[in-house]
Amino acid sequence: MTPQDASDANGGRWSDLDRPPLNAAALRRGLVREGALWSQVEVVQRTGSTNSDLVAMAAEGRAAEGAVLIAEEQTAGRGRLDRRWTAPARSGLFFSVLLDPAEVPVHHWGWLPLLTGVAVATGLSRAAGVDTALKWPNDVLVTVGGEERKAGGILAERAGERGVVIGVGINVSLRADELPVPQAGSLALAGAVSTDRDPLLRGVLRALEEWYVKWRRAGGDAGLCGLQEAYAAGCATLGRTVRAELPGDRSVTGEAVAVDGDGRLVLATADGVQEPVGAGDIVHLRNGGGSGR
Known part of the structure; x- marks a missing residue:
């Protein structure tokens, strides 16, 4: 029995009965099996960033493809553009996975965070019964009080x-008074039928495995495996007027009309130009429920 499993068993961390600890042993039993993608599952109580830790583990040879590192609490979680991500202990799912799509051409790897977004949306829909949408490229949105709120994010390194x-x-279970910013949301505030993190995590990881295997078998071709279509179907950015804030203090405003074969957001500008955006911050301006990042 690992220290994590012992802590799970003795109940020493049940300081908030609404937020029980993850069951590391049960997660391993449900996810690590012969022929499956997931090769190891580790739960830690507290860390700065699961991404940073897993990158270091991979560099040291302590993690291979399919490794999953989960933290009950992150103190230095990072989002896109180096934004900080903080939340109370055991109030959410904070995890990183290591993938090694060696047979897929590197120019297709940009689809991995979008693929993960589709998997997160799929898994949460199944396990939490809550409708989610994706803001390009990889924010997870829920509806709270008729407004779109960000409930999750994805970062690839x-x-x-x-x-x-x-x-x-x-x-997952953040209450209104715990939200870091007014634009944030949670599954609980969006009316999820369950906030039990164990089945939520299993659901997301199983959906991620399904999509990753399809994408890898297609050689990373997002159109061939149905990923491009699935992402577009769940993308709240498409059909809206948006402002893309690009590197170099440049911005472009236009209607988001498509996600192309490379995962870029295509904007149709007022002067008739279609401009693909591969990196940048997208602000929803109108058409489809308000404004915000």
Whole structure:
């Protein structure tokens, strides 16, 4: 029995009965099996960033493809553009996975965070019974009081020459007075039928495995495996007027009309130009429920 399992068993961390600890042993039994993607599952009580830790583990040879690192609490979680992600202990799912799609051309790897977004939306729909949408490229949105709120985010980082570490943060049981910013949300506030994190995590990881295997078998071709269509179907950004804040203090405003084969957001500008955006911050301006990042 690991220290984590012993802590689970003795109940020493049940300081908040609404937020029980994850059951590491049960997660391993449900996810690590012969022929499955997930090769190891580790739960830690507290860390700065699961992404940083898993990148280091991969560099040291302590993690291979399919490794999953989960934290009950993150103190230095990071989102896109180095934004901080903080939440009370055991109030969400904070985890990272190590993938190594060596047979997929590197120019297709940009689809991995979008693929993860589709998997998160799929898994939460199944396990929590809550409707989610994706804001390009990889924010997870829920509806709270008729307004879109960000309940999760995804961050992909290279781990050496071959691997990619993908971090996921999802607000599960955050109450209104615990939200870090007014634009944030949680599954509980969105009316989830369950906030039990064990089945939520299993659901997301199983959906991630399903999509990753399809994408990898298709050689990373998002159109061939149905990923491009699935992402577009769940993307709240498409059909809206948005402002793309790009590197170099440049911005482009236009209607988001498509996600292309490389995962880029295509904007149709007022002067008739279609401009693909591969990196940047997207602000929803109108058409489809308010404004916000």
